[in-house]
Amino acid sequence: MSIAAIEKGATQPGDHLVRDVSLPALVIHDTALEHNLRWMQKFVSDSGAELAPHGKTSMVPALFLRQLQHGAWGMTLATAVQTRAAYAHGVRRVLMANQLVGAPNMAIIAEMLTDSMFDFHCMVDHPDNVKALGEFFAAKGLNLNVMIEYGVVGGRCGCRSEAEVMALADAIAAQPALKLTGIEGYEGVIHGDQAVSGIRAFATSLVRLAVTLQNKGAFALDRPIVTASGSAWYDLIAEEFDKQQVRERFLSVLRPGSYVVHDHGIYKDAQCCVLDRRHDLSEGLRPAMEVWAHVQSMPEPGFAVIAMGKRDVAFDAGMPNPIKRYAPGVVPASGEDVSACTVTAVMDQHAFMTVAPGCELKVGDIISFGTSHPCLTFDKWRTGCLVGDDLCVIESFDTCF
Structure with missing residues (x-):
């Protein structure tokens, strides 16, 4: 023992x-867990998106495998160490929803990238990080997939304006070891009485930026990844792709994590709001x-x-x-x-x-x-x-x- x-x-x-x-x-409780796995996978699939659940919620590899078995496209993780833990338990596609900062952390990812079956994407939001990543992975003879992180003023990480996003795309293009594979945002830091309208505006801007970057030829993928969504507002993010009629041009990925076990508090309240917005959902x-x-x-x-x-x-x-x-x-x-x-x-x-x-x-x-x-x-x-x-x-x- x-x-x-x-x-x-x-x-x-x-x-x-x-x-x-x-x-x-x-x-x-297994019955509720199984319900949640099926419910979220169906919601995401019906929305024409893919699911990459945020594994930092549980850090339980047994749950990661259950999520993948139910159809998840990959897993989202927050750190290089979390990514290594997931990889050790068989996860082979990871979105790291943070910047990869620091040579020891870069080395952890570089070790896994020697496996050609490992599909990894991390975020960048500043030219300094782009330069450091480009130089490190070039020296290793490896390519690194990066996604531009787009944020909001007063929020968390991410470029604060559309102009910063476009400038960062140019910085990435100047680093041969880096491949721009998509754009990412996190709406969970938008709060207040006007949160819904603020999140809708953010989602609109995120998708518009993706279109602009694609038209510019900035992406290394024919169908770039556009990803957002925590555990509270995934329905609003999912709707935006249809509004701009660009779903077929991008791989939209939603990444809620807490849904896997849900809760009796803040996410229970958030789910009630989802059901109020989406009358077609009979049960949460x-x-x-x-x-x-x-x-x-x-x-x-x-x-x-x-x-x-x-x-x-x-x-x-x-x-x-x-x-x-x-x-x-x-x-x-x-x-x-x-x-x-x-x-x-x-x-x-x-x-x-x-x-x-x-x-x-x-x-x-x-x-x-x-x-x-x-x-x-x-x-x-x-x-x-x-x-x-x-x-x-x-x-x-x-x-x-």
């Missing part, structure tokens, strides 16, 4: 969550991930301390949501609704929970919790378990953080 498995509990197929699994535990994504933990102490009436804290669950986008209470060791397990209870604070290893009137809890009881922002729950764990509807473990999985 590995040290990682010991640290947060090793599970075996057939183990039951309320009887055999060391808690707290990261839990994914389902929350598939939970953290299960024991009631550790009942020191005062109406107050419970849960054996789960900042090291186990995300807290950046809202507190964990109590879902059900289970009696420890009782199989078959019948959960009791405890959603009226409220987590008010989390410490390193403890959560404070107000117990709703009429809810009877005991020390040792098991509570399932929903989370908000799955990325920052996954990264707390080295192992987790996939469970069936009977709450028995189907398989355990490892993360690669």
Whole structure:
């Protein structure tokens, strides 16, 4: 047994969550997971696009393979190290949705590029990075596929104007080792009361730039990649290609990541907005991930301390949501609704929970919790378990953080 498995509990197929699994535990429900995989792949395919899910959400190679088996075109990753982890587990097409900066990181990618089956594209947004990449990969005798990143003022990375994009395309053309394969943008940093109109305007500009660059002959591909979309606004991005009637000219790639397990918080809210905008979608994504933990102490009436804290669950986008209470060791397990209870604070290893009137809890009881922002729950764990509807473990999985 590995040290990682010991640290947060090793599970075996057939183990039951309320009887055999060391808690707290990261839990994914297989039925909801399978629904989400099929739902998003169908949505993207019906939109005439390809799916490159952002793997940084989970960094679970077993989930990467499930996504690819369901039809994903490739995977999106954030760093060279993440890319190496995905490659080691069989992923052979990667969009790295960041600039590749620093010689040690360039060396990681260069090593994988010696495999002719590895299709890799990274972002660039500044002439200095273009020059550094061009010189490094030329010295290695390798070609590197790059995509121009287009951003918004006050946002994250990316060229801040259409003029900067065109100038950067010229800088790329001056580097023989670099091949311009597309253009990328990230709309998730556009917020506020006018977010929808702002995102539509950004998408319009992104596609218009792609057309201009293609007409200029700037791309190394006959069908260049145009990619955007996080986990909240993928529907608006998908629509823009049809509006400008250029879908056949480009390979449009959407890259949401959190959809794979969804959540009980910010992405649940975002999904409601998607369904409001798209009345043709009869059902949305389902929350598939939970953290299960024991009631550790009942020191005062109406107050419970849960054996789960900042090291186990995300807290950046809202507190964990109590879902059900289970009696420890009782199989078959019948959960009791405890959603009226409220987590008010989390410490390193403890959560404070107000117990709703009429809810009877005991020390040792098991509570399932929903989370908000799955990325920052996954990264707390080295192992987790996939469970069936009977709450028995189907398989355990490892993360690669």
